[in-house]
Amino acid sequence: MGARPGLHLHIDGDSVLHRLPAHAKVVGLLAFALTTVAVPAPGWWPLTVAMLTGCGLVALTGVAWRYVWPRLLIEVPFLLFAAVLPFVASGPRMALGPLQVSEVGLLSAWALAAKGTAAVLAATAFAVTTTPRDLVVGLQRLHVPDTLVGILSFMVRYAAVVGDEMRRMRIARESRGFRAASLRSWPTLGRTLGALFVRSFERGERVHVSMVSRGWTGTFPTFATATAGLVDWACAALPALLVALTAAWALAS
Amino acid sequence: MTTPVLDLRGVAYRYPGSHQALYGVDLHVHAGERVALLGPNGAGKTTLVLHLNGILRAGAGTVEVSGLPVTDAHLLEIRRRVGIVFQDPDDQLFMPTVRDDVAFGPANLGLRGPELDARVTEALTAVDVLGLADRAPHHLSFGQRRRVAIATVLAMEPDILVLDEPTSNLDPASRRELADILAALPVTLLMVTHDLPYAAQLCERSVILSDGVVAADGRTLDLLGDADLLRRHRLELPWGFAVPRAD
Numbered sequence: 276m277g278a279r280p281g282l283h284l285h286i287d288g289d290s291v292l293h294r295l296p297a298h299a300k301v302v303g304l305l306a307f308a309l310t311t312v313a314v315p316a317p318g319w320w321p322l323t324v325a326m327l328t329g330c331g332l333v334a335l336t337g338v339a340w341r342y343v344w345p346r347l348l349i350e351v352p353f354l355l356f357a358a359v360l361p362f363v364a365s366g367p368r369m370a371l372g373p374l375q376v377s378e379v380g381l382l383s384a385w386a387l388a389a390k391g392t393a394a395v396l397a398a399t400a401f402a403v404t405t406t407p408r409d410l411v412v413g414l415q416r417l418h419v420p421d422t423l424v425g426i427l428s429f430m431v432r433y434a435a436v437v438g439d440e441m442r443r444m445r446i447a448r449e450s451r452g453f454r455a456a457s458l459r460s461w462p463t464l465g466r467t468l469g470a471l472f473v474r475s476f477e478r479g480e481r482v483h484v485s486m487v488s489r490g491w492t493g494t495f496p497t498f499a500t501a502t503a504g505l506v507d508w509a510c511a512a513l514p515a516l517l518v519a520l521t522a523a524w525a526l527a528s
Numbered sequence: 529m530t531t532p533v534l535d536l537r538g539v540a541y542r543y544p545g546s547h548q549a550l551y552g553v554d555l556h557v558h559a560g561e562r563v564a565l566l567g568p569n570g571a572g573k574t575t576l577v578l579h580l581n582g583i584l585r586a587g588a589g590t591v592e593v594s595g596l597p598v599t600d601a602h603l604l605e606i607r608r609r610v611g612i613v614f615q616d617p618d619d620q621l622f623m624p625t626v627r628d629d630v631a632f633g634p635a636n637l638g639l640r641g642p643e644l645d646a647r648v649t650e651a652l653t654a655v656d657v658l659g660l661a662d663r664a665p666h667h668l669s670f671g672q673r674r675r676v677a678i679a680t681v682l683a684m685e686p687d688i689l690v691l692d693e694p695t696s697n698l699d700p701a702s703r704r705e706l707a708d709i710l711a712a713l714p715v716t717l718l719m720v721t722h723d724l725p726y727a728a729q730l731c732e733r734s735v736i737l738s739d740g741v742v743a744a745d746g747r748t749l750d751l752l753g754d755a756d757l758l759r760r761h762r763l764e765l766p767w768g769f770a771v772p773r774a775d
């Protein structure tokens with residue numbers, strides 16, 4: 276289950292990363308991303324290590340690469356931007372094969388692509404090994420405010436329901452000969468959007484009534500999950516630590 | 529006479545800034561009874577249901593649940609005693625997994641740990657969906673979601689199970705499976721429906737709510753056999769159906 280890309284990122288498995296408690300993973304991912312972003316230019320070694328670490332994390336998930344590729348597509352716009360940078364940036368030029376490119380641009384492109392790739396790889400490794408449920412419980416454990424956790428968990432739950440409603444309304448529109456072809460169709464689309472909003476609002480009220488009916492008084496019950504021990508936290512910190520140590524070594528030498 | 533599980537006297541309600549939905553409803557349901565609440569669309573059935581656990585408060589009249597009046601002081605206990613399963617299971621299932629959703633109610637009542645787990649297992653078993661415990665609600669079929677919705681309420685061990693239009697949107701097979709499950713549940717039942725054969729199958733007694741008042745209250749087969757009564761309240765048996773006469 277859950278192999279539909281986009282909405283359901285998680286893929287079942289039983290790797291170290293699957294078993295690591297979600298809150299440790301959240302903190303580890305955040306630390307890794309921040310450390311990687313903070314690596315000073317040019318950072319050849321630390322960023323290479325960061326990308327390798329990212330690949331290593333994805334490999335650790337045990338999920339087949341053909342499932343991972345589609346999830347990496349999110350990075351394509353950044354890579355395109357990075358590819359253009361050496362040509363449009365100003366400053367002294369240098370020769371790259373037959374081409375004249377900006378030196379600063381080339382360095383920035385390297386940093387952007389490397390940092391982006393490392394972070395996206397790590398985030399993918401996180402996403403495919405963490406169920407929405409574990410993420411929600413993990414955020415609760417990290418004392419993220421209840422309201423935020425609630426909003427996140429409702430988004431996960433109702434994205435499909437609202438998407439379905441949107442699709443039904445489009446089908447109903449088109450079944451009666453409507454085609455969104457010109458500016459003149461915008462008022463109709465606007466009204467549909469309004470109707471969708473009203474429906475979602477009413478849904479929210481009904482969900483609230485059903486929650487209150489089961490004794491809800493304003494705080495979400497937390498359900499016990501695995502607690503993170505010292506080993507878990509150490510594992511979670513490892514990727515960030517690798518990058519930081521390489522960066523320190525590169526700076527020193 | 530024992531204290532009725534549900535005791536409604538003269539319940540009237542007007543939606544703020546809108547028209548009067550209930551005009552004085554009297555209804556008593558005793559432990560172990562299975563009662564169908566019949567009525568056409570707009571009769572006020574859902575409005576009445578929302579009075580049973582204090583979501584709406586009667587403008588006039590009183591509601592008591594097993595002797596406890598519905599007031600702010602007893603709200604949590606009232607909501608434990610009256611388990612309402614709403615019409616659209618998507619409104620009722622809002623947690624990331626089926627297990628968490630079923631645990632939501634008992635957890636609000638303060639249960640934790642093994643006791644909570646036992647409640648969840650028991651409720652899921654009662655509606656025959658224990659295998660779905662770790663699934664996400666939006667990955668289930670409509671019939672499965674309906675059953676899980678019932679489990680979320682059973683887990684609170686209510687005195688009375690109230691179902692609002694349980695057969696809406698169910699295909700015939702899911703409808704029959706649900707009937708089998710409901711027939712086997714050892715609970716007091718109030719079932720809101722306009723599915724008359726379903727009422728006949730599951731409920732010995734029926735109450736007709738029409739235009740905000742109780743228009744009839746009696747044995748289901750007697751009410752359904754009275755063609756005039758049904759017609760007056762915009763109720764109809766499906767084409768080709770007839771009620772077997774008792775005598």
Ligand SMILES: Nc1ncnc2c1ncn2[C@@H]1O[C@H](COP(=O)(O)OP(=O)(O)O)[C@@H](O)[C@H]1O
Nearest residue numbers: 543546549567568569570571572573574575576
């Ligand atoms: N939130 C509301 N505000 C105003 N009027 C309402 C609201 N909900 C229902 N009504 C009205 O109250 C009447 C009874 O509705 P309802 O209890 O939903 O009927 P039923 O469930 O029997 O179909 C209907 O006329 C309906 O239009």
Ligand SMILES: [Mg+2]
Nearest residue numbers: 573574575692
């Ligand atoms: Mg209704």
